[in-house]
Amino acid sequence: MEQTFIMIKPDGVQRGLVGEIISRFEKKGFTLKGLKLITVDQPFAEKHYADLSAKPFFRGLVEYIVSGPVCAMVWEGKNVVTTGRKIIGATNPAESAPGTIRGDFAIDIGRNVIHGSDAVESARKEIALWFPEGIAEWQSSLHSWIYE
Ligand code: DAT
Numbered sequence: 001m002e003q004t005f006i007m008i009k010p011d012g013v014q015r016g017l018v019g020e021i022i023s024r025f026e027k028k029g030f031t032l033k034g035l036k037l038i039t040v041d042q043p044f045a046e047k048h049y050a051d052l053s054a055k056p057f058f059r060g061l062v063e064y065i066v067s068g069p070v071c072a073m074v075w076e077g078k079n080v081v082t083t084g085r086k087i088i089g090a091t092n093p094a095e096s097a098p099g100t101i102r103g104d105f106a107i108d109i110g111r112n113v114i115h116g117s118d119a120v121e122s123a124r125k126e127i128a129l130w131f132p133e134g135i136a137e138w139q140s141s142l143h144s145w146i147y148e
């Protein structure tokens with residue numbers, strides 16, 4: 001089954017949005033396979049956002065991600081990478097549709113509350129980076145009530 005890496009950024013944790021965000025993924029029917037509150041250091045944040053290192057906003061982005069604890073998660077389900085991105089909404093909250101997490105809870109692009117992997121391959125890399133210890137082995141007993 002497909003997995004994705006979802007991270008509630010320091011603003012989302014500080015603003016008390018952890019429960020609301022987890023609830024949206026749970027209610028959709030996805031399965032929580034990994035979860036931890038963690039404050040990462042600069043080299044780690046730079047590694048996570050390595051693809052963006054040439055961007056002018058890179059420094060500010062790294063500073064933001066290391067500014068407090070983040071809630072790192074692995075979610076599992078059919079099409080969870082693409083659907084997870086839809087639940088999160090467009091990168092710039094000014095363009096995120098209402099009903100999406102960023103559309104409902106964010107205003108500025110540099111405080112957009114949440115990260116989600118953009119492809120199955122990046123999800124695999126991000127899960128390996130953030131959860132080197134591995135993730136929980138369990139199957140939800142609701143499976144047959146969610147999948148036909
Ligand atoms: P996403 O987080 O939607 O996958 P991304 O991978 O392109 O977007 O960028 C990672 C983060 O960097 C994004 O969540 C917010 C920040 N960012 C992206 N584009 C930006 C810009 N033009 N100005 C400031 N911050 C930006």
Ligand code: MG
Binds near residue numbers: 116118
């Ligand atoms: Mg991205």
